[in-house]
Amino acid sequence: MTDHGPQPVERQLPTEEARDLIALVRELVQREIRPRAAEEEDAGHFPREVFRLLSRSGLLALPYAEEFGGGAQPYEVYLQVLEELAGARLTVGLGVSVHTLACHALAGYGTKEQQAEHLPAMLGGGLLGAYCLSEPSSGSDAASLRTRATRDGDTWILEGTKAWITHGGVADFYTVLARTGGEGAHGITAFLVPGDAPGLTAAAPERKMGMKGSPTAQLHFDGVRVPDARRIGDEGQGFAIALSALDSGRLGIAACAIGVAQAALDEALAFVEERRQFGRPLADFQGLRFLLADMATQIEAGRALYLAAARLRDQGLPFSKQAAMAKLFCTDAGMQVTTDAVQLMGGYGYTADFPAERYMREAKVLQIVEGTNQIQRMVVARHLAGPESR
Incomplete structure (x- = not known):
């Protein structure tokens, strides 16, 4: 079974520490996640051992304060880690996003006593x-x-x-x-x-x-x-707490969608370079090259959008509208890019011998979870022409 996986993306990382973190994540992905992703997904195996490893590595606690065992990383960095994980296996990337969402209420609204009692185990104690x-x-x-x-x-x-x-x-x-x-x-x-x-x-x-x-x-x-x-x-x-958590969670979903889309693009690129028709590589055909260009453009635009929203969050500025935009655009782009990857690979893309069909099936749920994309459009519209806009 072929799975070329995402090629290294040039990351927009603010510190040397963040660059080392991404290098660690890529090494972990190549060693522990990607080699078994297709087989375990097909078998319906929940990778609890991977989440324990991520916890020991500090990767379940990245955006939270060091005081309680967090990584104190800005969302700009945390989301790029999610993208790397989701590109290898969405079950893992989305799982980290959900765990982060589950910790948000206590980290943001709990008392100091509650945080001291529960957060260390939630963030670094192997819990999920x-x-x-x-x-x-x-x-x-x-x-x-x-x-x-x-x-x-x-x-x-x-x-x-x-x-x-x-x-x-x-x-x-x-x-x-x-x-x-x-x-x-x-x-x-x-x-x-x-x-x-x-x-x-x-x-x-x-x-x-x-x-x-x-x-x-x-x-x-x-x-x-x-x-x-x-x-x-x-x-x-509680409802205000829930909405606050979902604003951040939507950025996690956006990053996961771009991770899956990048993996699909990389698989398609490898295929068209290797596959020959009419005596030359598929990559030489202009129609396919244009399709690849569109796929790459959607990915870059989505990545820029979720990172811009993350930087607003990191600065303590309002980002609800931008989070909804990022979730909407990135997950729609993820669905389009994965569909195009299957189409570009023809019958091979439709078979389980290649991961493109898995990426396409996985991308669909990202348009639904943590607020459907129809709800995201409602959120954006309220900010443009509703009470929020005034």
């Missing part, structure tokens, strides 16, 4: 997290979620079902959004729930067209007791 917002009846309309947390003295009792949870059933902890008050966005609170909490069970993983190695499952909360000490932020603040 998941993020629980969506439900069977509330995907894009997240503010209508029904999972309820009822106070009982110093504990909360959680009842309900979460859906489409990446790492559902295998995570060590879950950041859970549940209703503690009335209807709408202002009645939602965030909780940090242990993965082995009594009453918490996972359904069988969903059967998906791609990312078969990454379990996606419903979670059932049947009288799950959570101490008030594990409530994150104020009561009713």
